Amino acid sequence: MSKYITIKDIANELGISKSTVSRALSGDASNVKAETMKLIAETARRMGYQRNELAVSLRRQSSHNIAIIIPEIVTTFYMTFIGHAQTILRKHGYNVLIATSNENAEQERLNIEMMEKCMVDGILISVCDKEKNIDVYRRVIGRGIPMVFFDRTLEWGDASQVRLDDYIMSFFMVEQLIRSGCKRIVHIAGPAHIRNGYERLRGYRDALEKFHIAYDKTLVLPPALSADEGSDVMSAFLDRNIPFDAVFGFTETALIGAKNIMQKRGLRIPADARICCMSGTALCTLVFPTITAVEQPIEQMAAEACRLLIAHVADSAKCAEDIVLRGEIIDRESTAV
Known part of the structure; x- marks a missing residue:
């Protein structure tokens, strides 16, 4: 048989x-x-x-499958997004296929090609790099498979996107540190190939400029995403004995790694240095002291992304939309005065 x-x-x-x-x-x-x-x-x-669902899909020209492609699964952000999106998509009769790219643009390309072979009706994607796979995105969309970009998005208008206002929220977070008395603010940067990284650095710089604080490149640390990377860049910075009074992280995982090194070196948080970050999730509440963070409206982001993708699947002529959401600063122990 x-x-x-x-x-x-x-x-x-x-x-x-x-x-x-x-x-x-x-x-x-x-x-x-x-x-x-x-x-x-x-x-x-x-x-x-x-x-044989594939054969059925061929006959119907619809698989009722939606792909979600994410860059990492270290933080709870993407798993939470997937949970909300899956609930919404299932209510509309869609199954969900999930792939992670592990911060690798080539793996992302392979994931997209795999989803094409699975004949998905559409793709929700948070990208690894804002430029490397644009040719793939264009080709897939050109084939009639709509893509909606979320969180990590692109700087082009050919597809719908849902994102946080990274610049404004970064600006507000650094402004809050300055108003609390901080002058020497370290920024653990995000990768330049991620749009969020550029926007958050821009917000950091403009907040300093507003208060006439000179931009000091020695306070901007190399890009870090993981806790290990955050630990490494902070360790190297502390070895240089450069004075500082606050740390603003691109993301929570890198900041948690930096925080661990700071505490091992005997620094007290927030007495010796206040710390905060963008893209906070429940992880910020599971450490001591708890971390002040800009938190994204994940459920709203998932709802908007799904709404747009479903609309594009139903109408291939629908115009692209750029949805910009406002985050919320959650004050916790790490910046308490």
């Missing part, structure tokens, strides 16, 4: 035609007697028959 039970196997088992089995399994009661339909259904269950 073959690995997968087919209509032909059921027909051979019962000694009837494949067309009769096919009609019965598709619910064609007008052309198949009730007792025959019952017999075929019981035989299909007994033999372990599973409908």
